[in-house]
Amino acid sequence: MRQRHSGSGSTTPPRVTTDPPPIAGVRRYFVTARGVDFHVTEAGPADGRPVLALHGWPQHHYAYRHLLADPPPGLRIIALDLPGYGWSGPPPHRWGKEDVAADVLALLDELGLDRVLLIGHDWGGYIGHLMVLGAPERFDGYLVLNIPHPWQSARGFLPHVWRFLLYQPIVASVGKFLQQHTPILEVILPRGVKNRAEFGPEVVRAYADRFRDPVVAQAAVDTYRTFLLRELPRSARHTETRRATVPIRALFGIDDNAVHHSLAAAETAKADDYTLERVPNCGHFITDERPDLIRARLITLAEETA
Numbered sequence: 098m099r100q101r102h103s104g105s106g107s108t109t110p111p112r113v114t115t116d117p118p119p120i121a122g123v124r125r126y127f128v129t130a131r132g133v134d135f136h137v138t139e140a141g142p143a144d145g146r147p148v149l150a151l152h153g154w155p156q157h158h159y160a161y162r163h164l165l166a167d168p169p170p171g172l173r174i175i176a177l178d179l180p181g182y183g184w185s186g187p188p189p190h191r192w193g194k195e196d197v198a199a200d201v202l203a204l205l206d207e208l209g210l211d212r213v214l215l216i217g218h219d220w221g222g223y224i225g226h227l228m229v230l231g232a233p234e235r236f237d238g239y240l241v242l243n244i245p246h247p248w249q250s251a252r253g254f255l256p257h258v259w260r261f262l263l264y265q266p267i268v269a270s271v272g273k274f275l276q277q278h279t280p281i282l283e284v285i286l287p288r289g290v291k292n293r294a295e296f297g298p299e300v301v302r303a304y305a306d307r308f309r310d311p312v313v314a315q316a317a318v319d320t321y322r323t324f325l326l327r328e329l330p331r332s333a334r335h336t337e338t339r340r341a342t343v344p345i346r347a348l349f350g351i352d353d354n355a356v357h358h359s360l361a362a363a364e365t366a367k368a369d370d371y372t373l374e375r376v377p378n379c380g381h382f383i384t385d386e387r388p389d390l391i392r393a394r395l396i397t398l399a400e401e402t403a
Contacts (some may be wrong), residue, residue: 115306115307117136117138117157117158117159117183117184118159118162118303120138120140120159120162120165120166121166122140122165122166123138123139123140123165123166124138124139124140125137125138125139128204128207128208129207130200130203130204130206130207131188131189131199131200131203131204132188132189133180133185133186133187133188133189133200133204134185134186135177135178135180135185135186135200135204136158136177136178136183136184136185137175137176137177137178137204137208138158138165138175138176138177138178139165139173139174139175139176140164140165140166140168140173140174141168141169141171141172141173141174142171142173143173144173145168145171145172145173146171146172146173146214146399147172147173147175147208147210147213147214148172148173148174148175148213148214148215148216148395148399149175149177149201149205149210149213149214149215149216150164150174150175150176150177150216150217150221151177151179151201151215151216151217151218151221151222151224151225152176152177152178152179152182152183152218152219152220152221152384153218153219153220153221153222153223153244154182154219154220154268154317154320154321155276155282155285155286155304155305155308155317156182156218156219156304156382156384157178157179157182157183157184157304157307158176158177158178158183159183159300159303159304160176160218160382160384160385161174161176161216161384163384163388163389163391163392164176164388164391164392164395167392169392169395169396169399171399172214172395172399175208175213177201177204179197179201179220179221179224179316180192180197180200180316181312181313181315181316181319182307182313182316182317183307183313186312187312187315187316188200188316191319191322191323192316192319192320192323193323193327193328194220194223194224194227194323194324194328195227195231197224198224198227198228198231201224201228202228202231202232202235205235211235212234212235212236212237213235213236213237214236214237214238214239214240214395214398214399214402215228215229215236215238215239215240216239216240216241216242216391216395217239217240217241217242217244218241218242218243218244218383218384219242219243219244219381220244220320222241222242222243222244223244223247225239225241226239226241226244226246226247226341227247229341229343229345230247230337230339230341231339233341233342233343236343237343237344237402238343238344238345238346238398238399238401238402239343239344239345239346240346240348240391240394240395240398241345241346241347241348241361242347242348242349242383242384242391243348243349243350243353243356243381243382243383244356244361245356245360245361246345246347246360246361246362246365246366246368246371247332247337248336248337248365248366248367249332249336249337249360249365250336250365251333253359253360253362253365254360257356257357257359257360260354260355260356260357261355263355264285264355265321265324265325266321266325268317268318268320268321269318269321269322269324269325269326270318270322272314272317272318272321273311273314273315273317273318276308276309276313276314276317277308277309277310277311277314280305282301282304282305282308283301283302283305286301286304286305286382287301288354289353289354289355289380289381289382290379290380290381290382290385290386291350291352291378291379291380291386292378292379292386295385295386296382296385296386300385337367338367339367340367340368340369341366341367341368341369341371342368342369343370344369344370344371344398344401344402345366345368345370345371345372346372346374346394346397346398347361347363347371347372347373347374348374348376348383348387348390348391348394349361349373349374349375349376349383350376350379350380350381350382350383350386350387351375351376351377351379352377352378352379352380353380353381354380354381355381356381358373358375361373374394376390
């Protein structure tokens with residue numbers, strides 16, 4: 098696991114307090130980009146078509162364990178731990194989303210990847226939208242999972258703002274203590290899925306235990322604090338005007354209690370090629386609950402953008 102990618106140019110080992118949960122057949126290494134010591138887990142042929150996979154809160158690369166354990170033929174699955182999450186080192190910023198997008202793009206440079214397919218869930222989906230809008234030449238297509246698109250209007254967003262207020266201010270304020278010292282994640286995580294058989298105690302522990310680390314817990318606090326205090330007010334004053342030119346395929350578990358699927362509607366997306374597939378009997382953590390569907394849609398997107 099402690100292999101370091103030759104492109105990083107750094108010899109300082111990242112913060113690691115426990116080993117990641119095992120996934121058969123994967124390769125793990127660390128790459129430093131823009132001051133972040135990224136932990137990378139990948140599978141599939143090293144010369145395969147690269148697919149970059151980004152997770153959200155409160156998770157890490159393990160959200161893509163099914164895809165990593167059984168990568169589609171010809172695809173190289175590259176699952177990151179975002180800055181400060183999982184086994185990646187903390188960022189030199191307070192988790193500004195544009196900063197994180199720049200961090201990930203710098204990682205692609207370190208890996209020598211000019212163009213990739215992209216998958217993003219939750220905050221990883223938010224970061225993915227920013228990258229697709231800011232550097233469309235780097236992406237062949239984008240499979241985005243259970244996250245609103247960036248083209249929100251007050252009329253569409255305000256009826257659902259209560260969902261965000263249920264938990265985001267708590268994480269942004271006292272989230273570090275709660276994640277480290279209480280079973281809050283053991284409560285939240287199972288409630289985010291419809292079929293709990295696919296989200297057993299061992300999976301919950303694989304996520305929740307990582308947030309006992311103070312660096313990881315702080316990254317989550319910064320994620321929400323920066324969003325609520327800086328980014329959400331800014332977006333209310335300056336709505337997103339950039340148009341997406343990269344093909345975007347949105348999947349959304351409609352039993353999501355945190356985010357309403359209407360916030361990802363194709364009718365309000367400013368994009369040349371955007372579709373939304375609403376997934377019944379599925380909650381927020383679609384990567385865990387419907388890995389079969391994600392794999393199938395990734396294969397289709399790869400074929401469409403070959």
